[in-house]
Amino acid sequence: MAKVTCVLETRKSKKGYQLRIRTYSKGEIKYYPLGLFLPRKGDFSKKTNTVLSSFEDHERFNKIIKKELDKYTNLIESDPNTNVKVSEKTDVFKELSRYNQLLLLDGQISVKHNNSVLKNHLKKFLSRENELSVYEIDRDFMNKFYLYLRKSMRRPSIRINISYLKQCIDRIIENNELDIKNHAALFKIPQGNEPQKEVYLNKNILDSFIRNPQKKKQEILTKYSSLFMFYAQGQRFSDNFFQKWNNIKKYPIEEEVFLESLESGEAYTGGYKYVLSFVTDKVDQVNKMVLCDSALKCLRFFLSKENQISLLNGKGDFIIEDEELSIIAKHKADKTNKRVLTFDSEEAFEFLKDFLDIQSLQTPNEFTFHNKDLTGYSLEKIKSCQTAERQKRNEWLRKICKNIETLELTCHDFRRLFAIIFYTKTSDIYALSSMLFHSSIKITVEYLKKLNVFDLNENKALEFYNDL
Structure with missing residues (x-):
């Protein structure tokens, strides 16, 4: 099995720093968005309930990432057969803790907990020897991470552990007889x-x-x-x-x-x-x-x-x-x-x-x-x-x-969960739109965006379906 090296990095976006994993395997680079964001700055605005932007913070964070990235890139180039063990990247997690402390000043317990879950899981995931196929990495994240669904703009995010519901749906999606x-x-x-x-x-x-x-x-x-x-x-x-x-x-x-x-x-x-x-x-x-x-x-x-x-x-x-x-x-x-x-x-x-x-x-x-x-x-x-x-x-x-x-679950969350799991497994936006009874593909795209499904831009079929 090919060796896969994993590196934590961020990508600047409108919502903040999008956390993702960059993987190396036989010279091939792939990205796995974690579906979570870090705020852009440590000054929390009570008026807007957001963290204000700071380009300087973003640059400092990425310098830490780049340093780790270069180190592992050099190791792979010098000896492709080297079994690279990914470290815990202490500096990166120190930054995560700093953001948690700043958010706690305004009582943002849920955001703090989100980052804590991310930190603990990544420390365990990145510190072990990575002899993982791409499928195994994807499965690991699917089973361990939480999906954050927004019920409405007025209500807080709901944290849902989908591992149990995923087991239920897998029992139903069995061999087609x-x-x-x-x-x-x-x-x-x-x-x-x-x-x-x-x-x-x-x-x-x-x-x-x-x-x-x-x-x-x-x-x-x-x-x-x-x-x-x-x-x-x-x-x-x-x-x-x-x-x-x-x-x-x-x-x-x-x-x-x-x-x-x-x-x-x-x-x-x-x-x-x-x-x-x-x-x-x-x-x-x-x-x-x-x-x-x-x-x-x-x-x-x-x-x-x-x-x-x-x-x-x-x-x-x-x-x-x-x-x-x-x-x-x-x-x-x-x-x-x-x-x-x-x-x-x-x-x-x-x-x-x-x-x-x-x-x-x-x-x-x-x-x-x-x-x-x-x-x-x-x-x-x-x-x-x-x-x-x-x-x-x-x-x-x-x-x-x-x-x-599960902390909280309502009837309509089952509809949202179905949309997330079906799309992430099949990437078939057209079939999903038909099953949800949406009148157009564009409505389905907006629906998935609200559910924080981030790989929509990578779906080549969207350009074709949007023209229908």
């Missing part, structure tokens, strides 16, 4: 040379809740619905609020073979594709996406037993029938019964059964996340309840977030 053009978010996204691990959703997702039996079942319902929003291409809360299960349609993949089997009276042995229609209330559009088996396994958490049997018949491990329920009851009474269940443990099965029982009480059969008290109301009446319903879900989410290393 249907030989058709599925919804882009369900594609198997290339992960370098890392071996793909087989995933069992019915075990992994349930396990996170089984470890916390003290949680209220209603909070668990909310977490599943929020995970669904994140999985379902970053839909708005209002889109899911009116989502109906009869919007899922089943179609044969081999349509001609299916028609021939009808004419001949023979059984159709080919596969099926499942299409979910999203009704977008805000812009009054209908969009469709094809669901692979991974998606259907996730959706089973929101289906009644009757709908599971009618829509997902033959899908194996997530079909729940009355016969299974009686077997479970007998198994609990007779400990000598060694029958192997379709789930990994009877605790997981009981947990899923409880979840479905609560859902049948809280949700009418027609809608996905509706409150049963809204059944029969007019569309205007239901819309008037959206704000209260969203606020209630946000309260549940904040409680749940205490157990998933």
Whole structure:
């Protein structure tokens, strides 16, 4: 594996000093923006809540960087095979500490904490021997750094550790089992040379809740619905609020073979594709996406037993029938019964059964996340309840977030997280714009800029799409 040398540096920008890593590998230089900025000067303005500009500070900071840069460049040129160990660069971190102290004078705890997280991680990352491929470096930053999402200009930044949510979405984005053009978010996204691990959703997702039996079942319902929003291409809360299960349609993949089997009276042995229609209330559009088996396994958490049997018949491990329920009851009474269940443990099965029982009480059969008290109301009446319903879900989410290393998370943050993760993995601005139901590519670009996605200028497709 090629040796990779990493150097911390800054780049002047409108927001301040953009911190980034410059890597050397076989004479090739690459940049990895960290998504964080240092202020330009140590004089904090209470009026504007910003740090004033100072070209002199920027120059002094870069001189330190350049000195380190030259040292490692000379080492590589003198002996290309030398295993260069990157130092902690004490001078650089002294500068970071100085900025932290200045910001603390005005009580900017969040900014101080941001720089502290950056400092501690970089010290660990840069001080070890770097025998890392480019993919490993990228993965390291993806899992360890925080993303900073701004809810609005009036409210402070939210710090979100995406490692947990990334695990959830990776469980859904697994091997594409249907030989058709599925919804882009369900594609198997290339992960370098890392071996793909087989995933069992019915075990992994349930396990996170089984470890916390003290949680209220209603909070668990909310977490599943929020995970669904994140999985379902970053839909708005209002889109899911009116989502109906009869919007899922089943179609044969081999349509001609299916028609021939009808004419001949023979059984159709080919596969099926499942299409979910999203009704977008805000812009009054209908969009469709094809669901692979991974998606259907996730959706089973929101289906009644009757709908599971009618829509997902033959899908194996997530079909729940009355016969299974009686077997479970007998198994609990007779400990000598060694029958192997379709789930990994009877605790997981009981947990899923409880979840479905609560859902049948809280949700009418027609809608996905509706409150049963809204059944029969007019569309205007239901819309008037959206704000209260969203606020209630946000309260549940904040409680749940205490157990998933997240300070605060709301329904719309799932839409933002989907946009960030999908774009950073695929760089497909056109597909993302379609999935977010944006009317133009330019709107998507501005949306990503607000979420601090910094590599937009490197996307060569933007010039083409902006001219459409």
